[in-house]
Amino acid sequence: TQLLEQSPQFLSIQEGENLTVYCNSSSVFSSLQWYRQEPGEGPVLLVTVVTGGEVKKLKRLTFQFGDARKDSSLHITAAQPGDTGLYLCAGSRGTSYGKLTFGQGTILTVHP
Amino acid sequence: EAEVAQSPRYKITEKSQAVAFWCDPISGHATLYWYRQILGQGPELLVQFQDESVVDDSQLPKDRFSAERLKGVDSTLKIQPAELGDSAMYLCASSLAQNYGYTFGSGTRLTVV
Numbered sequence: 001t002q003l004l005e006q007s008p009q010f011l012s013i014q015e016g017e018n019l020t021v022y023c024n025s026s027s028v029f030s031s032l033q034w035y036r037q038e039p040g041e042g043p044v045l046l047v048t049v050v051t052g053g054e055v056k057k058l059k060r061l062t063f064q065f066g067d068a069r070k071d072s073s074l075h076i077t078a079a080q081p082g083d084t085g086l087y088l089c090a091g092s093r094g095t096s097y098g099k100l101t102f103g104q105g106t107i108l109t110v111h112p
Numbered sequence: 113e114a115e116v117a118q119s120p121r122y123k124i125t126e127k128s129q130a131v132a133f134w135c136d137p138i139s140g141h142a143t144l145y146w147y148r149q150i151l152g153q154g155p156e157l158l159v160q161f162q163d164e165s166v167v168d169d170s171q172l173p174k175d176r177f178s179a180e181r182l183k184g185v186d187s188t189l190k191i192q193p194a195e196l197g198d199s200a201m202y203l204c205a206s207s208l209a210q211n212y213g214y215t216f217g218s219g220t221r222l223t224v225v
Contacts, residue, residue, distance in 0.1 A: 004154075033213060042116075042203050042216030043155070088154050099145075099168060100214065102154030 004091055004103035012109045013079055021074045021106045023089035030092055032072045034063055037086040079110045114138040116217035118204050124223045130192035133220045137206030146189050147203040155203055194224045
């Protein structure tokens with residue numbers, strides 16, 4: 001059983017469209033991270049959110065941590081083919097970052 | 113930019129054989145993690161080191177897997193004997209301490225035939 005559930009599992013869109021990926025749990029996390037992974041490579045950290053309700057923006061990417069710190073979302077505006085990849089959310093429980101528990105990932109494909 | 117080094121990048125081995133993976137974390141990073149990632153899924157923690165000590169190996173199949181970080185720097189993960197179900201990407205990550213974010217290596221893609 002996944003502690004973190006991501007949805008959708010697959011997303012195929014056209015260049016220029018907007019999209020949102022969700023990460024949900026019944027557990028409270030002290031922090032949550034989002035990673036992007038390309039085929040054959042390790043995950044690369046995009047952002048860390050630690051405060052309930054926190055919103056962080058990274059160019060066309062907007063990350064939000066739920067008020068209760070049980071869920072998070074990643075919104076991409078005007079998607080580009082270079083955004084294609086596996087997006088992973090990962091949560092840490094307790095008072096420090098420590099060990100991360102990963103969701104199963106969302107595979108995003110952006111077509112030119 | 114500092115990187116986590118892993119080798120080999122790819123490994124094909126026959127079932128029942130032994131296989132080993134190596135990881136060199138970012139210099140000064142006390143915490144080292146080995147994760148296994150099956151295709152299409154998120155990574156799952158196998159073992160976590162703090163310096164040379166194991167702090168979490170609850171998900172490590174200890175009958176066939178072993179991990180060591182003798183001098184608290186680089187680390188080796190071994191599988192003996194390998195089984196078909198061990199085919200996966202093995203990722204190493206390091207962090208400055210348990211309170212800091214991860215940097216992942218590029219992984220070792222293992223195929224057991």
